[in-house]
Structure formats: structure tokens, C-alpha cells
Amino acid sequence: MSSTYRYIAVLMSFALLVMANTAEVMAKKTSYDNKKIIVLDPGHGGHDKGAQGMNGIYEKTISLKLANIIAKELKDKYRVFLTRTDDYWLDIPGRIDAANHLKADLFISIHSGGSFLHKASGISIYYYNEISGSANILENTALKTIKSNDIQTLWHNIQNRHKTTSHVLAESMKNCINKHIGFAKCRVQGAPAIVLSGADMPAVLIEAGYISNPADEKELKDAKVLSDFAKSISKGIEDFFKIHN
Numbered sequence: 001m002s003s004t005y006r007y008i009a010v011l012m013s014f015a016l017l018v019m020a021n022t023a024e025v026m027a028k029k030t031s032y033d034n035k036k037i038i039v040l041d042p043g044h045g046g047h048d049k050g051a052q053g054m055n056g057i058y059e060k061t062i063s064l065k066l067a068n069i070i071a072k073e074l075k076d077k078y079r080v081f082l083t084r085t086d087d088y089w090l091d092i093p094g095r096i097d098a099a100n101h102l103k104a105d106l107f108i109s110i111h112s113g114g115s116f117l118h119k120a121s122g123i124s125i126y127y128y129n130e131i132s133g134s135a136n137i138l139e140n141t142a143l144k145t146i147k148s149n150d151i152q153t154l155w156h157n158i159q160n161r162h163k164t165t166s167h168v169l170a171e172s173m174k175n176c177i178n179k180h181i182g183f184a185k186c187r188v189q190g191a192p193a194i195v196l197s198g199a200d201m202p203a204v205l206i207e208a209g210y211i212s213n214p215a216d217e218k219e220l221k222d223a224k225v226l227s228d229f230a231k232s233i234s235k236g237i238e239d240f241f242k243i244h245n
């Protein structure tokens with residue numbers, strides 16, 4: 001065998017080895033991929049600080065902290081992705097695109113305040129509903145109209161087809177939160193939350209208390225409260241998947 005042929009033979013056996021390894025990786029990936037995909041979306045970030053508490057804590061900080069605690073709670077059972085993992089800004093189409101391209105099974109946007117009603121407090125879970133009287137109590141960022149055409153042309157109102165399942169998911173989470181969180185009652189409402197409108201999977205927006213309310217701010221700084229929140233949301237998701245697998 002000439003040195004050229006020997007070189008080609010070595011290259012071919014190397015290629016076969018790579019292919020075999022790739023097949024093994026693919027096989028592992030397939031079993032791993034059987035897990036449901038959950039995208040957590042910590043609201044705000046970067047220059048967009050969200051609401052601010054009396055003691056100076058920002059909503060963007062609480063939402064990321066809570067998302068990380070929820071992710072830790074979910075990661076053994078599900079594949080969990082965060083739309084942002086640090087303090088940077090991400091526009092709404094970017095958040096939705098991430099979930100849609102991952103073909104996520106659930107999209108959960110996490111917020112903690114900024115209500116138009118100064119006295120707003122407690123916990124709310126919103127599912128997408130184009131026409132709702134509750135719209136006026138949703139915070140500005142979650143509701144704002146996107147100037148870019150991206151969301152309208154790509155995913156606009158696609159959430160309508162998941163409205164019923166999103167509502168079931170919200171109720172399931174509410175039931176668990178009300179069992180385990182003492183500081184406030186959780187309520188479920190439909191609202192035209194723009195961050196949900198383009199999500200092509202069951203999706204909810206959680207207002208985990210209102211940081212602009214001093215009593216809620218105190219609770220949201222408590223590690224035990226955040227951990228109970230994460231456990232309740234995890235249980236709510238588990239219960240939801242028992243019905244909608």
C-alpha cells in the first residue's frame with residue numbers, strides 16, 4: 001500500500017470511529033431528550049430594571065433569582081432553559097423565539113411587580129386572553145405593544161390555540177401555591193400579556209408578589225419563601241403533566 005493509500009485508510013477509520021461515537025452520543029441524547037422542556041423567562045434585565053421596592057431591590061434581580069431557584073427545583077425531572085442567565089436585557093421576541101425554537105413544552109415568564117394599581121399585592125398567574133377586563137392591572141412591560149413587526153408576523157397570537165391548556169396550567173400552579181405560600185392568595189386571570197401571545201406552547205406569566213408593595217418586598221427577600229415558591233411551581237407543573245402529557 002502506498003503512503004497515500006495508507007493515509008486515506010487511516011482517515012477513513014478515523015471517520016468511522018467518529019461516526020460510531022456520534023451515534024452513541026445521539027442515542028444518549030435521545031433518551032435524555034425524552035424529558036419535557038421548560039423555558040423559564042426571568043422578566044426584565046439590564047437597563048430594564050422592572051419595578052423597584054422601597055428598599056431599593058429591583059424586580060429584574062428578584063425574577064432572575066427566583067428563576068434560578070425554580071430551575072434548580074425542576075432540573076432533575078425536566079430539561080430547563082432560562083431566556084436570560086445574567087443581568088442583561090432581552091427583547092420580548094427574543095424571549096419567545098427561544099422557547100419556540102427549542103420546541104419547549106412550557107413557557108413560564110417570571111415577574112414580581114410594577115402594577116398600575118399602587119396597592120396591588122399578592123400573587124397572580126396570567127394566561128393569555130386577548131380580551132380581558134384584568135388588562136389594566138398588568139404591569140407595563142408585560143403588556144406593552146411591540147414596535148417591531150417580528151412578533152406579529154412570526155408568532156402573533158399563536159398562543160390562542162393553547163389558551164385552554166395554559167389556563168389549566170395556571171390553575172394547577174395556583175392550587176399548589178395556595179397550599180404552600182402563606183403571605184398571599186394566588187389568583188388566576190386572563191390578560192393580553194404580549195410576552196405570552198407568541199408562545200407556541202402552554203404559557204403563563206407569574207407575578208410572584210409585587211415588589212413595589214413593602215409587605216411583598218419583605219417576603220420576596222426571604223430565601224424560604226422563594227424556595228417554597230419554587231417547590232409549589234414544580235408541583236403545579238407535575239400535576240399539570242399528569243393531565244396533559
Ligand SMILES: [Zn+2]
Pocket residue numbers: 043044050051059110111112113114139141142
Ligand atoms: Zn415585570
